Amino acid sequence: DWTSDVFIDATVADLKEKIGSDKVVMGLSGGVDSSVAATLIHRAIGDQLTCVFVDNGLLRKNEFEEVLDSYKHMGLNVIGVDAKQRFYDALAGLTDPEAKRKAIGRVFIEVFDDEAHKIDGVKWLGQGTIYPDVIESVSVKGPSATIKSHHNVGGLPDFMKLSVVEPLNTLFKDEVREVGRALEIVETIIGRHPFPGPGLGIRILGDVTEEKVKTLQEVDHIFIKGLKDHGLYDQVWQAGAMLLPIQSVGVMGDERTYERVVALRAVGSVDGMTADWIHLPYEFLGKMSNEIINRVKGVNRVVYDISSKPPATIEWE
Numbered sequence: 001d002w003t004s005d006v007f008i009d010a011t012v013a014d015l016k017e018k019i020g021s022d023k024v025v026m027g028l029s030g031g032v033d034s035s036v037a038a039t040l041i042h043r044a045i046g047d048q049l050t051c052v053f054v055d056n057g058l059l060r061k062n063e064f065e066e067v068l069d070s071y072k073h074m075g076l077n078v079i080g081v082d083a084k085q086r087f088y089d090a091l092a093g094l095t096d097p098e099a100k101r102k103a104i105g106r107v108f109i110e111v112f113d114d115e116a117h118k119i120d121g122v123k124w125l126g127q128g129t130i131y132p133d134v135i136e137s138v139s140v141k142g143p144s145a146t147i148k149s150h151h152n153v154g155g156l157p158d159f160m161k162l163s164v165v166e167p168l169n170t171l172f173k174d175e176v177r178e179v180g181r182a183l184e185i186v187e188t189i190i191g192r193h194p195f196p197g198p199g200l201g202i203r204i205l206g207d208v209t210e211e212k213v214k215t216l217q218e219v220d221h222i223f224i225k226g227l228k229d230h231g232l233y234d235q236v237w238q239a240g241a242m243l244l245p246i247q248s249v250g251v252m253g254d255e256r257t258y259e260r261v262v263a264l265r266a267v268g269s270v271d272g273m274t275a276d277w278i279h280l281p282y283e284f285l286g287k288m289s290n291e292i293i294n295r296v297k298g299v300n301r302v303v304y305d306i307s308s309k310p311p312a313t314i315e316w317e
């Protein structure tokens with residue numbers, strides 16, 4: 001029978017044997033998968049593991065600082081890299097979702113590679129790949145290969161010449177969470193909703209600018225905090241906001257406004273392959289709408305996405 005304690009003991013022993021006295025480098029995302037994978041590797045080889053956490057400028061509000069802090073408290077040897085401007089520069093003028101994903105993936109690899117080169121004699125690349133990632137990246141090899149390039153799987157550039165270590169690649173998300181809890185990782189990381197690697201970059205439809213990121217961060221922050229404050233966060237598998245590439249007419253006093261529209265999305269799911277929109281209480285939605293429109297400059301309309309997957313995807317891009 002599978003239990004997290006048995007899995008942890010076996011995996012740590014296995015990692016020790018496999019890695020020996022080599023050095024490992026690993027990118028952290030703030031999400032549950034990479035955090036649990038890093039903690040397991042750290043347990044096996046301690047400070048032979050160096051973690052890199054990149055601020056791509058597309059994270060949630062305050063996420064970089066808060067998560068970096070948690071990692072340091074967990075005893076991980078982690079380097080935080082502020083690469084915001086490099087990502088914004090690479091994204092300038094790009095509107096196609098796949099082009100944006102590719103640009104974000106490419107810059108991430110460049111930034112990460114710069115950091116990896118600073119570590120003497122590193123041999124391994126740690127990854128937080130879980131079982132559904134493995135299946136999805138295999139199953140999209142067909143005609144739909146271009147639907148989404150999940151750059152966190154198999155995205156290893158040739159020039160890095162590192163062997164890959166993926167301690168979670170047989171586990172489902174709920175098992176990863178169980179392992180994480182057994183490893184005493186903080187609940188703010190374990191219970192965290194999944195968040196895409198390209199982050200807010202694919203929730204800003206059309207071209208990405210720093211100003212749009214700031215706007216969306218504020219909207220997203222109000223929504224996510226609202227879900228937490230109303231005890232709804234844990235009933236939702238994933239939630240977020242999309243900044244739409246249109247403006248709509250509104251009124252403020254005697255003035256006519258012409259401002260942005262945001263869409264809120266909250267879904268229930270097991271693995272992200274299928275998803276149902278969540279019937280959030282009208283009262284809560286009304287409250288979120290008021291707060292967003294009153295507090296976020298440049299937004300005058302909020303809509304709620306009532307589409308399920310399939311055929312709608314969770315992300316809008």
Ligand code: XMP
Nearest residue numbers: 149150151194195196197198272313314315
């Ligand atoms: P979709 O939009 O395809 O999303 O229904 C399914 C799950 O995958 C996440 N997602 C991504 N994750 N890189 C990632 O790391 C991506 O390019 C990407 N696109 C979607 C999405 O947030 C959801 O959890």
